[in-house]
Amino acid sequence: MKIYAHRGVASLYPENTMVAFQEAARLKCNGIELDVQLSKDGVPVVIHDETLERTTNGTGWIKDYSYDELRLFNASYTFGEKFGHCPIPTLEEVCSFVSRTSLTLNIELKNEIVPYPTLEEKVYDLIHSYKIKDQVVVSSFNHESLKHFHTIANDVKTAVLTEKPIDNIVEYIQDIGATGYHPNFTIITKDLMDMLNTYEIAVRPYTVNDPQVMQNLSNWGVEAVITDYPQLILS
Ligand code: G3P
Numbered sequence: 001m002k003i004y005a006h007r008g009v010a011s012l013y014p015e016n017t018m019v020a021f022q023e024a025a026r027l028k029c030n031g032i033e034l035d036v037q038l039s040k041d042g043v044p045v046v047i048h049d050e051t052l053e054r055t056t057n058g059t060g061w062i063k064d065y066s067y068d069e070l071r072l073f074n075a076s077y078t079f080g081e082k083f084g085h086c087p088i089p090t091l092e093e094v095c096s097f098v099s100r101t102s103l104t105l106n107i108e109l110k111n112e113i114v115p116y117p118t119l120e121e122k123v124y125d126l127i128h129s130y131k132i133k134d135q136v137v138v139s140s141f142n143h144e145s146l147k148h149f150h151t152i153a154n155d156v157k158t159a160v161l162t163e164k165p166i167d168n169i170v171e172y173i174q175d176i177g178a179t180g181y182h183p184n185f186t187i188i189t190k191d192l193m194d195m196l197n198t199y200e201i202a203v204r205p206y207t208v209n210d211p212q213v214m215q216n217l218s219n220w221g222v223e224a225v226i227t228d229y230p231q232l233i234l235s
């Protein structure tokens, strides 16, 4: 079973920052997961919330700031002075970093609340520019967006992200053109795993932070877990 560091190593480092992604590589995680949105001037930026308050010293919506403005906010704000100033990364910085590693990059299109037209095209352009298509899996809770991404980039793997069970899940995944399924770990059962494995659908549940749960999921044949605590397993 592979280990993906959720938002970087989010239990120890400021989430979705370069230091968190670098720590994931140092720990020898198999992959990293991140969230991408667009700045006001259309730059793909790596941050989870649509607003700045929880993870930075800024206020307001990501969509209302240019990237030059966003870069001034400190994404390690909640960690005090421990990591100094950590800017909100661009997706380009992360793609460049990943291209120099063997990490898998799980890019979550964070576009359920703010639609961000052209996000899919911009993400694909970066994957293409950095020649990392074989290292990437794109996921989203916005399944229309995922379908659109697949139509413009059918050479990049996609995965259906969901918190709740979906009826006829195999057909649903295949209709989107996805090859993976990223469910909340609480909705997985052994029977479901047996069926998904029969259809060779790669299952990578989130956010699995309990080692005993990781062990059970491993026994059931998940391909990877997305976790805030990769250090627990990898140490
Ligand atoms: O991609 C898995 C997981 O990150 C989805 O939930 O809210 O942490 O982005 P969230």
Ligand code: CA
Pocket (backbone or CB within 6 Å): 033, 034, 035, 108
């Ligand atoms: Ca995410």
